[in-house]
Amino acid sequence: MPSTGRIKKLMAANRGEIAIRIFRAAAELNLRTVAIFSKEDISSVHRYKADEAYQVGKGKSPIGAYLSYEEIVEMALKHRVDAIHPGYGFLSENAAFAKLCEDNGIAFVGPTAASLEQFGDKTKARNLAISHNVPVVPGTAHALEDPAAARAWCAEHGYPVILKAAHGGGGKGMRVVRSEAEIEQSFALCSGEALKSFGNGEVFIERYVDRPRHIEIQILGDGTDVVHLYDRDCSVQRRHQKVVEVAPASGLPPALRQRLFDDAVRITKASGYRAAGTVEFLVEPTTGSYFFIEVNPRVQVEHTVTEVITGIDIVQSQILLAGGAKLQKDLGLTQDAISTRGYAIQCRVTTEDPANNFQPDTGRLQVWRPAEGFGIRLDGGNSYAGSVISPYYDSMLMKVTGSALTFEGTAAKVSRALRESRIRGVKTNIPFMLNVLKHPVFLSAKCTTSFIEDSQKELF
Ligand code: ADP
Numbered sequence: 001m002p003s004t005g006r007i008k009k010l011m012a013a014n015r016g017e018i019a020i021r022i023f024r025a026a027a028e029l030n031l032r033t034v035a036i037f038s039k040e041d042i043s044s045v046h047r048y049k050a051d052e053a054y055q056v057g058k059g060k061s062p063i064g065a066y067l068s069y070e071e072i073v074e075m076a077l078k079h080r081v082d083a084i085h086p087g088y089g090f091l092s093e094n095a096a097f098a099k100l101c102e103d104n105g106i107a108f109v110g111p112t113a114a115s116l117e118q119f120g121d122k123t124k125a126r127n128l129a130i131s132h133n134v135p136v137v138p139g140t141a142h143a144l145e146d147p148a149a150a151r152a153w154c155a156e157h158g159y160p161v162i163l164k165a166a167h168g169g170g171g172k173g174m175r176v177v178r179s180e181a182e183i184e185q186s187f188a189l190c191s192g193e194a195l196k197s198f199g200n201g202e203v204f205i206e207r208y209v210d211r212p213r214h215i216e217i218q219i220l221g222d223g224t225d226v227v228h229l230y231d232r233d234c235s236v237q238r239r240h241q242k243v244v245e246v247a248p249a250s251g252l253p254p255a256l257r258q259r260l261f262d263d264a265v266r267i268t269k270a271s272g273y274r275a276a277g278t279v280e281f282l283v284e285p286t287t288g289s290y291f292f293i294e295v296n297p298r299v300q301v302e303h304t305v306t307e308v309i310t311g312i313d314i315v316q317s318q319i320l321l322a323g324g325a326k327l328q329k330d331l332g333l334t335q336d337a338i339s340t341r342g343y344a345i346q347c348r349v350t351t352e353d354p355a356n357n358f359q360p361d362t363g364r365l366q367v368w369r370p371a372e373g374f375g376i377r378l379d380g381g382n383s384y385a386g387s388v389i390s391p392y393y394d395s396m397l398m399k400v401t402g403s404a405l406t407f408e409g410t411a412a413k414v415s416r417a418l419r420e421s422r423i424r425g426v427k428t429n430i431p432f433m434l435n436v437l438k439h440p441v442f443l444s445a446k447c448t449t450s451f452i453e454d455s456q457k458e459l460f
Contacts, residue, residue, distance in 0.1 A: 001028075001029060001030070002320055002325055002330050002331055003323070003325075003330070004029050004031060004319060004320060004323045005320075005323030005324050005325070006082060006107075006323065007031065007082045007083040007107055007319065007322070007323045008031060008032060008082055009031060009032040009033075009034065009079075009080060009081050009082050009083075010022070010026045010031045010032070010033055010034065010081065010082065010083045010084070010085060010109075010319065011033075011034040011035075011036065011072075011075075011076050011079075011081045011083070011084045011085070012026075012033070012034070012035060012036075012046075012050070012084075012085050012087060013036060013066065013069075013072050013084050013085070013086045013087070013090065013091055013097075014066065014085070014086060014087030014088075014089070014090055014092075015036075015037065015038070015041055015044060015046050015066060015393065016044070016046055016382045016393065016394075016396075017379055017380050017381065017382060017396060017398070017399065018087035018088055018089075018299070018301075019035060019046040019049070019050075019087060020045070020046050020049050020379075020380075020381040020382065021087075021315060021379055022085045022087060022315055023035070023046075023049045023050050024049075024315075025313060025315035025316045025319065026085075026319065028313075028316065029316060029319060029320075031319070032051050032052070033049075033050040033051045033052070034050055034051065034052045034053070034054070034076070034079060034081055035047045035049070035050035035052070035053040035054070036053070036054055036055070036056045036066070036072060036075065037053060037054075037055055037056070038055070038056065038057050038060075038062050038065030038066060039055065039057070039058070039062075039065070040062045040065075040390060040392045040393075041062075041393075042055070044382060045381055045382045045383075045384070045387075046381070046382060049381065052079060054075050054079070056068060056071055056072055056075060057071065062390075062392035062393065063090075063392070063393070066090045066091070067090060067091060069091055069094065069096070069097040069100060070100070072084070072091075072097075073097075073100050073101060073104055073106065076101075076104075076106055077104055077106070081106060082106065082107060083106060083107035083108075083109055083319065083322055083323070084101055084106055084107070084108060084109065085109035085110075085315075085318070085319065086108070086109065086110060086298070087298075087299065088298050088299055088300060088301060089170070089394075092110065092298040092299075093116055093119075093120050093169065093296075093297060093298060094116070095113040095114075095116040095117045095120060096113075098110060098111075098112065098113040098116055099113040107322045107323060108322065109275075109318050109319055109322040110275050110297060110298055110318070110322070111273060111274060111275040111277065111297045112274060115271060115272075115273055115274070115275070115297055116297055118271055119271075119277075119294070119295040119296075119297045120167055120297070121166050121167060122164060122165075122166050122167070122168070122204070122293075122294050123140070123141065123142055123143055123166050123202075123204050125292075125294055125295050126139065126141070126292070127141060128267060128270070128271065129263075129267055129292040132263075132266050132267050132270050134263040134266070134267050134292045135289070135290060135291050135292060136291055136292050136293075137206040137207050137209060137282065137291040137292075137293065138157060138206070138207045139161075139204060139205050139206035139207060140153055140204045140205045140206075142204065143166050143202035143203060143204050144187075144202075144203055144204060144205065146187075147183050147184045147187040147188075150163065150177075150183050150187055150203075150205055151180060151183050153205055154177070154180065154183065154205070155180075157207065158207075159177065159178050159179055159180075159208075160176055160177060160178045160207075160208040160210075161176075161177050161205050161206065161207055161208050162174060162175065162176050162177070162205070162206050162207075162208045163175045163177055163186055163187060163190040163203050163204075163205055164190075164203060164204055164205070164206060165190065165191075165193070165194030165197075165198055165200075165201075165202070165203055166194075166200065166202040166203065166204055167194065167198040167199075167200040167202065168194055168197070168198055169198070169296075170241065171237070171239055171240035171241035172193060172194075172197050172198075173190055173193045173194040173197060173198065173203070174190070174240050175189060175190045176208050177208075187203065190203050191203050206293075209282050209284060209291065210450075211284075211285075211448040211449065211450045212235075212282035212283055212284055212285070212291075212448060212449055213233060213235045213249070213282070213283045213285055213447070213448055213449070214233070214234045214235045214237065214242075214280065214281075214282060214283075214449055215231055215232070215233055215234075215235075215249050215252065215260060215280075215281050215282075215283050215290075216231065216232050216234060216278050216279065216280040216281065216296075217230070217231050217232075217260055217261060217264035217278065217279045217281075218230065218231075218232065218276070218277075218278055218303070218306045218314070219264055219265060219268050219273070219276070219277050219278070219279060220275075220276050220277075220314075220317050220321065220327060220333065221268050221269065221272075221273035221274050221275060221277065221321070221327075222274055222321055222325065222326045222327045223272055223273070223274035224272070224326070225269070225326070225327045225328065226265045226268045226269040226273060226327075227265070227327055227333050227334070227335050227338060228261045228264055228265055228335070228338075229306050229310050229312060229314070229338060230247065230248050230261075230306065230309065230310065230338075230340050231247065231248050231249045231252070231257065231260065231261075232245055232246065232247045232248070232249065232302055232305055232306060233245070233246040233247070233248075233249035233250070233445070233447075234246075234302060235447040235448055235449050235451060236436060236442070236447050236451055236452065237449050237451075237452065238358070238452050240449075242301070242302060242348070243347075243348060243433075243436070243452065244345060244346065244347050244348075244433070244436055244437075244442075245301075245302035245305050245345070245346045246305065246343065246344070246345050246346075246407075246445075247302075247305035247306050247308070247309050247340070247343065247344050248309060248340055248343070249445075250343075250407055250445030251445050251446070252283070253288060256283070256288055256290065259290070260279075260281055260283075260290065263279070263281075263292065264279035267279060267292070267295070268295065273297075274321060275297060275298075275318060275321055275322070276298075276299055276303075276314050276317060276318045276321070277295055277296060277297050277298070278295065278296040278300050279292065279295050280292070280293045280294050280295070280296065281293060282449075285446070285448065299314060299315060299318060301348065301396075301399070302346055303315070304344070304346050304377060304379055304399060304401045305344035305345065305346050305401060306344075308344035308377060308401055308403045309340040309341060309342060309343065309344050309403070310338060310339070310340055311341075312333070312338065317331065317333075341405075342403055342404055342405040342406070342410070343403065343404060343405070343406065343407045343409075343410040344401055344402065344403040344410060345401065345402050345403075345407075345410045345411060345414050345437075346399050346400065346401040347399070347400045347401075347414055347418065347433045347436075347437075348396055348399055349396070349397045349398050349399070349400055349418070349421075349423075349428055349429065349430060349433070350394075350395040350396050350397060350428065350429050351389055351395045351397060351426045351427060351428060351429075352395055352427075352428075352429045353427040353428075353429070354429055354431065354432040354459075354460050355427075355460075356427075358429070360391065360395035361389070361395075361426040361427040361428075362388075362389050362390060362391045362426065363388070363389060363425050363426050364386065364387070364388050364389075364425050365383055365384070365385055365386065365387050365388075365389065365423065365424070365425040365426060366385065366424045366425035367385055367422050367423065367424035367425065368383050368384055368385045368387070368422075368423060369421065369422040369423075370398055370400070370417075370421045370423075371400075371416070371417040371418070371419075371420035371421045372417075373416075373417065373420075374413075375402050375403050375404050375410075375413040376400065376401070376402055376413060376414075376417045377400075377401040377402075377403070378398055378399070378400060378401075379398065379399040379401070380397060380398030380399065383397055383398065389425075389426050397423065397426075397428065400414055400417050400418060400421075401414075402414035402417060407443075407445060408443060411437050411438075411442070411443060414437060415434060415437045415438065418430050418433055418434055418437070419434065432459060432460065435458060435459045435460075436452075436459060439451075439455060439458060439459065441455065
C-alpha cells in the first residue's frame with residue numbers, strides 16, 4: 001500500500017452513501033475514520049461505519065448542518081483529524097472551506113482553493129478552455145448584467161440558448177430559452193434559483209446544443225502530472241441530471257475519443273491540478289463536433305463505473321494525492337499503465353416515483369433485500385429493513401453497478417440485479433430503470449441527453 005504521508009486520521013464531511021464509500025477507502029489504507037452527523041441523521045448508518053462520530057450543526061437546518069464548515073473544522077481540530085474528505089455536494093466545491101482546512105494544517109481531500117475558484121465559476125473554466133484551444137459551446141465570456149444583455153447576445157447569435165448559473169451544479173439553475181419572449185422571465189427564474197441554491201445569482205449564456213451525448217473524462221492530477229482514466233457516457237439524464245452512467249462510452253470514433261483525453265489532460269495540467277476531477281464535454285453525434293462544458297473538481301457519483309473498468313480506486317487515489325503522493329513515483333500511475341476491461345453501468349436507485357412525476361417517496365423500509373452476485377457492485381450501506389427514509393436529504397437509496405465484458409452483457413447484469421432486488425415500504429424508480437435498460441436506443445448506445453424526454457411513452 002502506498003503511504004498516506006502525514007494523514008493518519010480522516011473525516012468525511014458528508015453523509016450517507018458517499019461517507020460510507022470514503023470510510024471504506026480509508027479503512028483499507030489503515031486510517032482512523034471520523035464521521036459527522038446532523039440531528040436528523042442521529043441514527044444514520046454512516047455514523048456507525050466510522051471509528052468516531054460527532055454531531056454538528058445544532059440549531060441548523062438538516063442541510064445547513066453539513067454546510068457549517070467553521071464548526072466542522074473546529075471539530076476536526078479538536079479530534080486531531082489530519083484530512084477532511086468532502087465527498088460530493090455539500091462543501092465539496094467550497095473554496096473557503098478548502099482554505100480554512102489548509103490554513104489549519106488539515107489536508108483538504110480535493111484540489112487547492114485556487115483550483116476550486118477557477119473551476120467553480122463556469123465562465124472562468126470556459127475561458128481557461130478557450131486559452132488552451134479546447135472547443136467550448138459558443139456563449140458569453142462573462143456573467144450577464146441583466147436580461148437586456150442576454151437579449152442582445154441572442155439577437156446576434158440566435159435561439160435556442162441555455163441560461164446557466166455560473167456557479168451552478170447538479171443540473172440546477174439552468175433554463176433553455178427558445179425565443180426572445182421568454183428571456184425576461186427565464187433570466188429572473190434562473191438567477192433567483194442560482195442565488196438560492198449557490199449563494200450567487202450570476203448567469204451566463206451558451207448556445208443550446210440539440211441532442212448531444214454527454215461524455216466526460218476522469219482525470220487524476222498530482223500538481224505536475226495528469227493522467228486520464230478514460231471516459232464515461234452520462235447521456236441518460238432527466239432534467240439535466242444523470243440517471244444511468246456507462247464506462248467506457250460506446251461508439252465514439254477513436255480519433256475523437258483521443259482528442260477528448262488530450263484536451264482533458266491539457267486543461268487540467270495547465271492549471272497545476274492536484275486531485276481527482278472530471279472534464280465534461282457535449283458531443284454532437286451527427287457532426288462529431290464536441291464542446292467543453294465544465295470541470296467537476298471532486299469525486300462524482302458515477303466514479304464507480306470508472307473504478308470497475310480500470311481497477312483503480314479513485315477515492316483512495318484522492319486521499320493519497322492530498323497527502324502529497326506523486327502519480328508515477330508513489331502510485332505507479334503512468335498513462336501507459338492504465339487500461340480498461342469490459343463495461344460498467346451504474347443505476348442510481350432512488351425513492352422517486354415515476355408514476356408521480358418523480359416525487360421522492362418517504363417512509364419506513366419494510367423489506368430491504370438488494371441483489372448481489374457475479375458482476376454486481378452495490379454502493380449504499382445506509383438502508384436496512386426498518387430504517388426510515390426521511391425527506392431531508394437526497395432520495396438515492398443505492399447505486400447498482402454492473403460489469404461484464406460486453407455492453408449488452410453488462411445491461412443484462414444490472415437488469416437482473418434490479419429485478420432480483422426487493423425494496424418495500426417506499427416507491428422506487430426501479431420499474432423505470434428496467435425500461436431504460438431494455439430500450440433499443442440504450443442497448444445500441446445511441447442515447448443523447450434528450451433520450452428520456454423523447455422516449456417517455458416507453459419509459460414511464
Ligand atoms: P451541472 O454543473 O449542473 O451538472 P453542466 O454544465 O454540467 O451542469 O450541464 C449538465 C447537463 O445540462 C449536460 O449534461 C447537458 O445535458 C445539459 N447542458 C449543459 N449545457 C448545455 C448546452 N450548452 N446545450 C445543451 N445542453 C446542455
